[in-house]
Amino acid sequence: MITHYLLSKEVLTYIIKESERMYPQETGGVLIGRFEKEYVLIDYATAPGPDAQHTTHEFKRDGIYCQEVLDRIVAESEGLVDYIGEWHSHPSKSRPSSKDVMAMRWIANNKKYAIQNPIMCICMQEHKEVWKTYFYLYNQFRLNELVEVPSSPNGN
Numbered sequence: 001m002i003t004h005y006l007l008s009k010e011v012l013t014y015i016i017k018e019s020e021r022m023y024p025q026e027t028g029g030v031l032i033g034r035f036e037k038e039y040v041l042i043d044y045a046t047a048p049g050p051d052a053q054h055t056t057h058e059f060k061r062d063g064i065y066c067q068e069v070l071d072r073i074v075a076e077s078e079g080l081v082d083y084i085g086e087w088h089s090h091p092s093k094s095r096p097s098s099k100d101v102m103a104m105r106w107i108a109n110n111k112k113y114a115i116q117n118p119i120m121c122i123c124m125q126e127h128k129e130v131w132k133t134y135f136y137l138y139n140q141f142r143l144n145e146l147v148e149v150p151s152s153p154n155g156n
């Protein structure tokens, strides 16, 4: 079972920058990476895309754009990485909503996505201009919060 997550500074910085850029509206995109035994590696977070819909309480990514980016990155990695889930911002401090859980349930049940336990990342503004990312694994109608793997000494 996946209990931990690992992501690069680059991905983290990108998610926070994009969340700040779109404040007070929500933004987001697709997460690309790979699953290991007990953790998930998040290698990329895509942009929302030009046709994404942003409001203060809702976000819908540009599906065509995100699919194109996903296909390109998967091809470049020669299949090492793949779609692992979704990320979006919560400009006001709020936990994943029941709608967020439903969205992940839909993905888990949709054969097209071919993933039973997708990852959800929420970038939350905890205080004014202080953003923090939370990662969850969807499993059986629930989002289980994942623990960050401490970064390795070589800076990965």
Ligand SMILES: [Zn+2]
Pocket (backbone or CB within 6 Å): 088, 089, 090, 096, 097, 100
């Ligand atoms: Zn949400």
